[in-house]
Amino acid sequence: MGQTPMLEIKDLHATVDGKAILNGLTLTINPGEVHAIMGPNGSGKSTLSYVLTGREGYDVTSGEVLYECESILGLEPEERAAKGIFLAFQYPVEIPGVTNTTFLKEAMNAVLKHRGEDTMDAMEFMKFLRAKTKELGIAEDMIKRSVNVGFSGGEKKRNEVLQMAVLEPKLAILDETDSGLDIDALKTVSNGVNALRSPERSMLVITHYQRLLDYIVPDYVHVLANGSIKQSGGKELALELEKNGYASFTEAA
Amino acid sequence: MAATAQTEQQVRDVTEQKYKYGFVTDIEMETAPKGLNEDIVRFISAKKEDPEWLLEWRLKAFRHWLTMPEPEWAKVAFPPINYQDAHYYASPKNKEKPKSLDEVDPELLKTYEKLGIPLKEQEVLAGVEGAATVAVDAVFDSVSVATTFKKKLQEVGVIFCSISEAIKEHPDLVKQYMGSVVPYTDNKHATLNSAVFTDGSFVYIPPGVRCPMELSTYFRINAENTGQFERTLIIADKGSYVSYLEGCTAPMRDENQLHAAVVELIALDDAEIKYSTVQNWYPGDENGVGGIYNFVTKRGACRGVNSKISWTQVETGSAITWKYPSCILQGDNSVGEFYSIAITNNLQQADTGTKMIHIGKNTRSKIISKGISAGRSNQTYRGLVKMTPRASGSRNFTQCDSLLVGDQCGAHTVPYIESKNASAVVEHEATTSKISDDQLFYLRQRGLSAEDAIALVVNGFCREVLQQLPMEFAVEAQKLVGISLEGSVG
Numbered sequence: 193m194g195q196t197p198m199l200e201i202k203d204l205h206a207t208v209d210g211k212a213i214l215n216g217l218t219l220t221i222n223p224g225e226v227h228a229i230m231g232p233n234g235s236g237k238s239t240l241s242y243v244l245t246g247r248e249g250y251d252v253t254s255g256e257v258l259y260e261c262e263s264i265l266g267l268e269p270e271e272r273a274a275k276g277i278f279l280a281f282q283y284p285v286e287i288p289g290v291t292n293t294t295f296l297k298e299a300m301n302a303v304l305k306h307r308g309e310d311t312m313d314a315m316e317f318m319k320f321l322r323a324k325t326k327e328l329g330i331a332e333d334m335i336k337r338s339v340n341v342g343f344s345g346g347e348k349k350r351n352e353v354l355q356m357a358v359l360e361p362k363l364a365i366l367d368e369t370d371s372g373l374d375i376d377a378l379k380t381v382s383n384g385v386n387a388l389r390s391p392e393r394s395m396l397v398i399t400h401y402q403r404l405l406d407y408i409v410p411d412y413v414h415v416l417a418n419g420s421i422k423q424s425g426g427k428e429l430a431l432e433l434e435k436n437g438y439a440s441f442t443e444a445a
Numbered sequence: 446m447a448a449t450a451q452t453e454q455q456v457r458d459v460t461e462q463k464y465k466y467g468f469v470t471d472i473e474m475e476t477a478p479k480g481l482n483e484d485i486v487r488f489i490s491a492k493k494e495d496p497e498w499l500l501e502w503r504l505k506a507f508r509h510w511l512t513m514p515e516p517e518w519a520k521v522a523f524p525p526i527n528y529q530d531a532h533y534y535a536s537p538k539n540k541e542k543p544k545s546l547d548e549v550d551p552e553l554l555k556t557y558e559k560l561g562i563p564l565k566e567q568e569v570l571a572g573v574e575g576a577a578t579v580a581v582d583a584v585f586d587s588v589s590v591a592t593t594f595k596k597k598l599q600e601v602g603v604i605f606c607s608i609s610e611a612i613k614e615h616p617d618l619v620k621q622y623m624g625s626v627v628p629y630t631d632n633k634h635a636t637l638n639s640a641v642f643t644d645g646s647f648v649y650i651p652p653g654v655r656c657p658m659e660l661s662t663y664f665r666i667n668a669e670n671t672g673q674f675e676r677t678l679i680i681a682d683k684g685s686y687v688s689y690l691e692g693c694t695a696p697m698r699d700e701n702q703l704h705a706a707v708v709e710l711i712a713l714d715d716a717e718i719k720y721s722t723v724q725n726w727y728p729g730d731e732n733g734v735g736g737i738y739n740f741v742t743k744r745g746a747c748r749g750v751n752s753k754i755s756w757t758q759v760e761t762g763s764a765i766t767w768k769y770p771s772c773i774l775q776g777d778n779s780v781g782e783f784y785s786i787a788i789t790n791n792l793q794q795a796d797t798g799t800k801m802i803h804i805g806k807n808t809r810s811k812i813i814s815k816g817i818s819a820g821r822s823n824q825t826y827r828g829l830v831k832m833t834p835r836a837s838g839s840r841n842f843t844q845c846d847s848l849l850v851g852d853q854c855g856a857h858t859v860p861y862i863e864s865k866n867a868s869a870v871v872e873h874e875a876t877t878s879k880i881s882d883d884q885l886f887y888l889r890q891r892g893l894s895a896e897d898a899i900a901l902v903v904n905g906f907c908r909e910v911l912q913q914l915p916m917e918f919a920v921e922a923q924k925l926v927g928i929s930l931e932g933s934v935g
Contacts, residue, residue, distance in 0.1 A: 245890050279890050
């Protein structure tokens, strides 16, 4: 393609509690591209997202992960975050007593500090945050509430999108963003994600169902089964999968 | 005058007797010899130029103290205290002090730096020789600030001075109220304090006056080293209000291991006292060596109808904390509150809580306690809610939350509830939780370091209590929460 890839995963093997979950996964994502990974339960989808973001307990046994041509496997989660890798969680976590505003400001400033840039003061950040909520059509009371506490499924996912909008990552990994959403919430969240698509930003969308891909239309679709990519194609591959299921891939393994 | 003659006689007694015991000392001496006996009590009393009644009081306390066993019911462990191996009076100027910041524990300096404390102020806090007088002016501009404060307070008739000064200038008030909430027979530590206390603060708010500013030990003139046996007495007369801040977020070093302070609060009809503490005495190194034993007796009496006393504490320091700020709700409709954050790390031990004694009708109390244990520390909430037969229509609400960081620390809750009135309502809620790996990873994925992530979760956990602190204290306390937990992960 002639451009520098955003992310290159080469023959990645990883274990959780000694059990092999990823078995030779290879994938390249270029700037601006949206890749979807589809696969059945237990195929290694969530493991992939945690390995990329450096979660403890997800051990890489061999292979490489290059982000902007640099290996990131030795980096702490916060160092990867500072470099622009963002994970929208399948199950966003509650932090009681900490307002969304405080959380986002701390996160923003931590990232800015990592990059050696000036941090924002409270006033500056409020202005910035208000503008973001307005852009995404998010109600202002959401930023005053404790992080994810008492949020509905839809609100939690919208909150993930808001965080993504604030932190402006280069690589966003969306882990089953559609789970637990009704159709209206799915549309809202997808609109938010689509608004963040840009030629400099890559996305890796992990999902069970084709449904999400009606709204977030990917450039490429990959089938993940038994820890490696079994087939890759364009967005039409998702429709095929919807029709035929994953059976042929899991049996093949 | 008789009193002067008395003092002189005492001084003579002291010096002569000292010699008898092999001490080489005289009244010019600034430090009492090691040990504790009646002579030492007389020596302190003479040094403080006490009136006779106070000397008598001290001696009664001392004699009673000799008969008291060590309190052993708290869940704290330490070797027996050798009371004879300590100085009970030392003039600040004669204390051994570090010559410069180079001689101060580098760990302590690191903490100062994290709190953003300027160099000059660091010297004062670390007790560097010669720092106090220079730095106090330079840092707090305290002469002018204090003067402005004093003038403002005088205008409304508020008395705010050292307890020594109060004993001289306002003996009637001191005599009437001192020991009226915490009697000299109260407990081993308070009784020792009654015998040998050297200084502390005194506050009197006249009827109907709302104290125009928060009173802080920080700004009191003569605040320089009030010693290990501090005594504070605050009286809010009818319809008055005062907010009092004690302590400082910066860790204070002290050569004295045992600290046994006494604080007494008295609120008359319709009066309100808000007492906020940030305690950050040296906790010792990571093995607990050299830390302070903080054995404090704090108690408030809501004597008047509709009176209110509110304690807020942030306890992060000391090797051992033994502290139960309490309220005696005598006046009908009076209100007692206790908001507490206690953080223990490494090998720290804290046994802290409160007592709410409901005596008057329709009295109300609220207890919000947040305990955070990390490292190998142990922490106990110990509380008593007592509804006496007269306390009709009274209510208490207690919430005790414990948060564990790591798997080697302990949290214990020991609530006592005694209700002798059928119309009284007592509610108790308690939770124990851990900072989850999910929370930490979530925050780190957003760019926060592991330590910042813990600090944020803990600040959220403590929010209800932090909100009770006066503004300027709250911001510092939040920072302190993070710093106190450093080293508690991986």
